[in-house]
Amino acid sequence: MVCAAVLSNGPVVSKSSCLVKHSRFTLCAAHHTEEHGGDWKSCEVCPKTWPLEMYVWYGTNKWNFEKLENPPSYEPTHCGACGRVIVLSKDGYSVNPDGSHRCMDCWEH
Ligand SMILES: [Zn+2]
Ligand SMILES: [Zn+2]
Numbered sequence: 001m002v003c004a005a006v007l008s009n010g011p012v013v014s015k016s017s018c019l020v021k022h023s024r025f026t027l028c029a030a031h032h033t034e035e036h037g038g039d040w041k042s043c044e045v046c047p048k049t050w051p052l053e054m055y056v057w058y059g060t061n062k063w064n065f066e067k068l069e070n071p072p073s074y075e076p077t078h079c080g081a082c083g084r085v086i087v088l089s090k091d092g093y094s095v096n097p098d099g100s101h102r103c104m105d106c107w108e109h
């Protein structure tokens with residue numbers, strides 16, 4: 001289906017939360033907003049724009065009208081302090097200057 005979220009000037013601008021979520025939480029919308037060009041599912045810029053885990057989530061979550069068919073596999077992100085797995089799309093976390101992640105419990109304020 002044609003993505004309604006990118007037709008921002010058309011008559012289909014909807015107040016539905018579904019479209020709002022689509023425009024915020026999907027590769028489809030981000031890809032169009034960033035004006036990468038072409039189809040988001042085969043875009044080579046998108047996977048480099050976000051951590052792979054977020055790329056996969058953005059491309060397969062329920063706000064997508066079409067989902068990424070062959071999402072790449074990714075290593076789970078672990079907290080650099082306690083080692084627990086951090087789900088980037090759900091859990092709170094911070095990123096240290098050295099690039100390692102910290103879960104909410106180990107967050108250095
Ligand atoms: Zn879209
Ligand atoms: Zn893209």
Ligand SMILES: [Zn+2]
Pocket residue numbers: 079080081082083084102103104105106
């Ligand atoms: Zn931790």
